[in-house]
Amino acid sequence: MLGRSFLAMLAFGWMHCTCADDSLDLNSYQRIDGFIDQYWDADSGRLLLDVSDLDQPFIYQSSLPRGIGSNDIGLDRGQLGATKVVRFVQSGPKVLLVEENLAYRARSNNDDENEAVEQSFARSVIWGFEDLEPSHEKTIIDATAFVVRDAHGISARLNDGGEGAYSVDESRSAIFLPRTKGFPDNSEAEAIVTFTGQPTGPYLSTVTPDAGAVTVHIHHSFIRLPDDNYEPMAYDPRSGVIGLGYDAAGFRDYATAIGDDMMVDFGRRHRLQKKDPTAALSEAVEPIIYYLDRGAPEPVRSALLEGARWWNQAFEAAGYKDAFQVEMLPADVDPMDVRYNVIQWVHRSTRGWSYGSSVLDPRTGEILKGLVSLGSLRVRQDYLIAEGLLAPYDGEAVPPEMLEMSLARIRQLAAHEVGHTLGFEHNFAASTQDRASVMDYPAPLIGIRDDGSLDLSDAYDDKIGTWDKRTILYAYQDFPDGVDADAARLEILDETIATGFKYVSDNDSRSAATAHPDGNLWDNGEDAVAELEHLLRVREIALNNFSERNIRIGRPLATIEEVLV
Numbered sequence: 001m002l003g004r005s006f007l008a009m010l011a012f013g014w015m016h017c018t019c020a021d022d023s024l025d026l027n028s029y030q031r032i033d034g035f036i037d038q039y040w041d042a043d044s045g046r047l048l049l050d051v052s053d054l055d056q057p058f059i060y061q062s063s064l065p066r067g068i069g070s071n072d073i074g075l076d077r078g079q080l081g082a083t084k085v086v087r088f089v090q091s092g093p094k095v096l097l098v099e100e101n102l103a104y105r106a107r108s109n110n111d112d113e114n115e116a117v118e119q120s121f122a123r124s125v126i127w128g129f130e131d132l133e134p135s136h137e138k139t140i141i142d143a144t145a146f147v148v149r150d151a152h153g154i155s156a157r158l159n160d161g162g163e164g165a166y167s168v169d170e171s172r173s174a175i176f177l178p179r180t181k182g183f184p185d186n187s188e189a190e191a192i193v194t195f196t197g198q199p200t201g202p203y204l205s206t207v208t209p210d211a212g213a214v215t216v217h218i219h220h221s222f223i224r225l226p227d228d229n230y231e232p233m234a235y236d237p238r239s240g241v242i243g244l245g246y247d248a249a250g251f252r253d254y255a256t257a258i259g260d261d262m263m264v265d266f267g268r269r270h271r272l273q274k275k276d277p278t279a280a281l282s283e284a285v286e287p288i289i290y291y292l293d294r295g296a297p298e299p300v301r302s303a304l305l306e307g308a309r310w311w312n313q314a315f316e317a318a319g320y321k322d323a324f325q326v327e328m329l330p331a332d333v334d335p336m337d338v339r340y341n342v343i344q345w346v347h348r349s350t351r352g353w354s355y356g357s358s359v360l361d362p363r364t365g366e367i368l369k370g371l372v373s374l375g376s377l378r379v380r381q382d383y384l385i386a387e388g389l390l391a392p393y394d395g396e397a398v399p400p401e402m403l404e405m406s407l408a409r410i411r412q413l414a415a416h417e418v419g420h421t422l423g424f425e426h427n428f429a430a431s432t433q434d435r436a437s438v439m440d441y442p443a444p445l446i447g448i449r450d451d452g453s454l455d456l457s458d459a460y461d462d463k464i465g466t467w468d469k470r471t472i473l474y475a476y477q478d479f480p481d482g483v484d485a486d487a488a489r490l491e492i493l494d495e496t497i498a499t500g501f502k503y504v505s506d507n508d509s510r511s512a513a514t515a516h517p518d519g520n521l522w523d524n525g526e527d528a529v530a531e532l533e534h535l536l537r538v539r540e541i542a543l544n545n546f547s548e549r550n551i552r553i554g555r556p557l558a559t560i561e562e563v564l565v
Contacts, residue, residue: 013325024132024140034182038189039140040175047147047175048132051088051095059223059368060086060097060126062151065179065190065219065336069207069350069376073161075216075274078344078373080357081152085225086126088139095129095141102362105266117254147174148191149217155195158214163204165203166197166214176217178332185224186338193218207349219336223368225269225361232364233475234486235265239493240439240471240503242268242423242447244365266365267475268423272323274478281316284323289341290370290418291329296345299403300379300410307411308343309419310438310464314472341370341421344504351377351422354413356420365451370421378413379535381565388563389446389542389547390434398552401456405444408460412438415464424471428509429502429518432526436501437467443522446538454541467503470496477503 029048032198035058039043039048062081071078071309085100101124106117129141150168158166179190194214199211207216235250243265244250250265260400274282292304305326312324326343334340338359346354352375359369372518386402387390415438430437438461447455474492479485500520509519517528526532550563 034187036187049143057087060084061221063219070203071348097126106255164197165200166195169196178455187222189220229432232266235267268379269475270367277478277480290326290341293345299465303407303410304414309416310415313464314469318467319475343372346373356417372417382409391545405456405459425505428505435461437465441521455513
């Protein structure tokens, strides 16, 4: 805890605050009840917070509910900022929002030992506020400037990307009340924020009406910390589970015994418990539910629902009944609301990556919200690939094979990105073991028929992988009372390894310096040479057949280059 004596020293010499409003009448404000009560004044455009529960840690999360739309710039709709554990600390008229330093800890029952570590490493004060009622029982702060600011680092991103020097224009920015809400365990605030500057790069002008004024929405979530009933799961680099991510090896625990490893890491996962841990198949106390963006159109919508739901196959194999569900997002739900796991359908001006992100408790690794961002142009690119391979047009008819392959890819993509939000890393070795995981980067498996034509009917798998079932069993099994969970998980992992499963993730595959023979991306099969020879034959067939039949009747012949991908 930041000592009050220290804060008093910081406050010493400050002039008496003249910002406090002795006549503040909260009855004239619109009250938004929630984890942190908010007060909105439509006349002044001010948003006040009641932070009377001082010194209590909570989670602060920023996000970008309305983005810029350029894959090259990278500020996408739904993008999350860093998840922080913070607390409000008061000294006289000043209220500071202080971020905890969780990269250095002491997991000890000795308060003095814990405090010694806390005082040895710097914290960060995110913002300073004035107490508007210093002589009253409540602590009320004006959060308007805090909410209407560049909380997402947009100015730096634009500048670093060569797009120009931009800053917040307060005259064109304001609180966005429709998404400023309150709930028992979280309070949400949002702002319309306009950045002005002189554009110097090639991308902003392609995605904004006026590149000199870039307007986005920035969202702020204040989240109650979860209860203490969650048991953190020790991280094991062989398991396929993502760690906390403070650095390559977790956080430092200065309370460890001399000679023991100071680095500690926890795996990421949702909280999931069986109603009956002794049963071979049990319902969950509270199932994990994901919600699909209502903006996803058919037939993509049905494909995304189906692909994301594959994960229930893995949970069922681990002894859960309907523990993982995917539904449509209710019309009145804010996708940024931390209570909902959301699969967003995100548009950009050009094709780009899809992502699986999470809001998690940085102390324990418990995932509080999964947020998937699926790029909408991927399915269209896959359709072009299929057209380029098949040369399918002989008249006006549009054969179904291209759409079928594209939707098969989108099913796999939905499962893949949801997998990240369940806590799982890539497994690029899965392609060498009969497509053992949706967490691989899959190349389409293209067959060659006896007549020399190309077959896309098995381009992508249609189910969860066998590796994925093992990772769910490892991370999410709910063991009965009396069972040593850490030891039981090690047994599961030993069995997985003994069975012959391979696991190669990003650290051993991405660069030439870390390349692993089983860690190739976008491949199929266990024999790389045989796969190369097969793909050369596929290319030969596709190029030999390449003609005006690769594009639909009535389209300009110049568009034929679009399907040569």
